[in-house]
Amino acid sequence: MAAVARGRALRIDGRDNVATIVEGVAAGDVVDVDGGVPVVAVEAIPAGHKVALADVEPGGQIVKYGEPIGVATRSIRRGGLVHVHNVASQRGRGDLGR
Amino acid sequence: MTGSFPGYARPTGRVGVRNHVLVLPLDLVANSVVRQVKRRVPGVATVELPFQPDPADPVVWPPVSRTLLGYLTHPNVARAFAVFATDDHGLVAAARAQGCPVEAVSMAQLGGLARTVEVLALQAERALGEAAAAPRQPVPVAELVVGLECGGSDGFSGLTANPALGVASDLLVAAGATTILAETTECIGAEHLLARRATTPELGERFLRLVHAAEAEAMTLGVDIRGAQPSLGNIAGGLTTIEEKSLGCVHKGGHAPLTEVVAFAQRPAQRGLVFMDTPGHDIEQLTGMVAGGAQLVVFTTGRGTPTGSAIAPVVKVATNGRTFRKMQANMDLDAGRILTGEASLESMGHEILEKLLAVAAGEPTRSEVMEESEFALFRGHEGAWPL
Numbered sequence: 001m002a003a004v005a006r007g008r009a010l011r012i013d014g015r016d017n018v019a020t021i022v023e024g025v026a027a028g029d030v031v032d033v034d035g036g037v038p039v040v041a042v043e044a045i046p047a048g049h050k051v052a053l054a055d056v057e058p059g060g061q062i063v064k065y066g067e068p069i070g071v072a073t074r075s076i077r078r079g080g081l082v083h084v085h086n087v088a089s090q091r092g093r094g095d096l097g098r
Numbered sequence: 099m100t101g102s103f104p105g106y107a108r109p110t111g112r113v114g115v116r117n118h119v120l121v122l123p124l125d126l127v128a129n130s131v132v133r134q135v136k137r138r139v140p141g142v143a144t145v146e147l148p149f150q151p152d153p154a155d156p157v158v159w160p161p162v163s164r165t166l167l168g169y170l171t172h173p174n175v176a177r178a179f180a181v182f183a184t185d186d187h188g189l190v191a192a193a194r195a196q197g198c199p200v201e202a203v204s205m206a207q208l209g210g211l212a213r214t215v216e217v218l219a220l221q222a223e224r225a226l227g228e229a230a231a232a233p234r235q236p237v238p239v240a241e242l243v244v245g246l247e248c249g250g251s252d253g254f255s256g257l258t259a260n261p262a263l264g265v266a267s268d269l270l271v272a273a274g275a276t277t278i279l280a281e282t283t284e285c286i287g288a289e290h291l292l293a294r295r296a297t298t299p300e301l302g303e304r305f306l307r308l309v310h311a312a313e314a315e316a317m318t319l320g321v322d323i324r325g326a327q328p329s330l331g332n333i334a335g336g337l338t339t340i341e342e343k344s345l346g347c348v349h350k351g352g353h354a355p356l357t358e359v360v361a362f363a364q365r366p367a368q369r370g371l372v373f374m375d376t377p378g379h380d381i382e383q384l385t386g387m388v389a390g391g392a393q394l395v396v397f398t399t400g401r402g403t404p405t406g407s408a409i410a411p412v413v414k415v416a417t418n419g420r421t422f423r424k425m426q427a428n429m430d431l432d433a434g435r436i437l438t439g440e441a442s443l444e445s446m447g448h449e450i451l452e453k454l455l456a457v458a459a460g461e462p463t464r465s466e467v468m469e470e471s472e473f474a475l476f477r478g479h480e481g482a483w484p485l
Contacts, residue, residue: 010257012256012257020254020257020336021253021336022437047253047336047418047420048254048335048336048418049253050336050338064342064345065256065346067287067288067291067341067345068287068341069338069339069342070339070341070342083333083336083338084333087338087339088339089287089339089340089341090339091286091287091313091339091340091341092283092313092317092327092340
């Protein structure tokens with residue numbers, strides 16, 4: 001059986017549910033997480049982008065640096081790419097008319 | 099850290115890391131003079147105005163006049179020539195009142211463009227000779243003001259170059275120097291972390307009001323700030339929201355207490371970590387910090403932003419190895435080595451500081467070698483924001 005490719009990601013704070021991918025990974029790659037447990041990428045994730053370390057329900061907070069950076073707009077699977085397609089900012093949103 | 103470096107002591111008590119002769123236009127029509135003098139005397143430092151400064155404009159004139167005065171009185175400038183059509187609007191007298199050797203060059207008095215270029219080129223040539231002959235002498239590190247900037251941020255900015263710069267900023271502050279953090283919009287989502295470090299509750303409150311004003315401005319436009327924050331380049335680099343960008347951005351300020359909040363291009367009165375209200379635009383921010391007295395700027399970049407200042411050396415730090423290699427001619431340091439384990443945040447912070455002190459002592463930065471020189475004027479929001 002072919003060896004599974006391994007990637008690496010950096011988790012900054014123990015509260016974070018995302019980690020930053022160091023070199024781009026493909027679906028099925030095992031990603032070792034500095035400061036966390038390994039996760040299997042469920043899709044391709046480019047370098048500098050974020051992988052989910054846990055399942056997140058719509059409306060759930062995304063946490064990086066131990067601080068909220070936005071809210072999930074749809075279900076995010078552990079190992080999935082976390083980016084503008086499934087996360088929304090909660091700040092500076094004149095369009096929300098708060 | 100050693101308490102001194104070879105620099106230029108100014109009569110004002112401030113210290114320079116360069117001994118530039120600056121030719122600065124105060125009117126749009128003076129741009130032509132400046133351009134032609136630069137062609138004749140390439141050694142002079144010059145900038146060109148992007149629009150006509152109007153002293154009658156109560157919103158635009160305060161930040162613009164602070165910027166022009168900040169350049170004329172800058173500690174990296176040995177001698178400045180202010181070029182104008184008929185009126186310097188009191189800027190030359192204001193600079194001289196600070197003890198700075200500034201010459202007024204009136205195009206009307208000298209008899210137009212050609213004659214002004216002729217006279218000014220001779221004077222600038224002579225001033226350059228004098229500036230080049232002036233020896234460096236030991237001056238205190240504590241007199242350094244260092245601008246902290248990031249541009250073209252990516253997913254690694256907050257993990258490598260910015261926190262490493264924060265380590266360097268803390269070391270500078272510990273040595274009695276001043277560092278300037280800026281970009282008000284890039285504090286949205288991270289303002290509470292900085293406000294908590296303010297030396298007084300009032301200062302923290304003032305800083306929070308400032309960031310909320312920046313956010314409210316975006317809100318009143320009835321749009322979502324996400325069109326510009328994060329930018330398309332930031333998003334391509336892995337940054338998802340303004341909160342994420344801001345949290346990475348404020349790492350440049352390390353962990354030192356916040357001692358002061360100043361307006362665009364305003365010179366800090368306090369030492370330590372200072373916040374300057376600037377727009378997120380890279381060149382406007384750079385210009386504001388330099389006008390506020392920064393002799394040096396450290397610019398971290400993920401996507402690879404090539405930029406520099408006419409009068410202040412800019413040290414460029416790549417956040418990742420790929421950008422460093424791709425733009426090696428523009429980059430001074432590679433913080434991507436933190437990702438590979440070749441460097442730690444601590445060691446990279448010390449490396450940035452060592453580089454800064456070497457540059458302060460005369461070593462040219464890549465931006466100086468490449469002759470990168472950008473300048474912008476910020477139109478401001480004087481009176482509208484709670485400063």
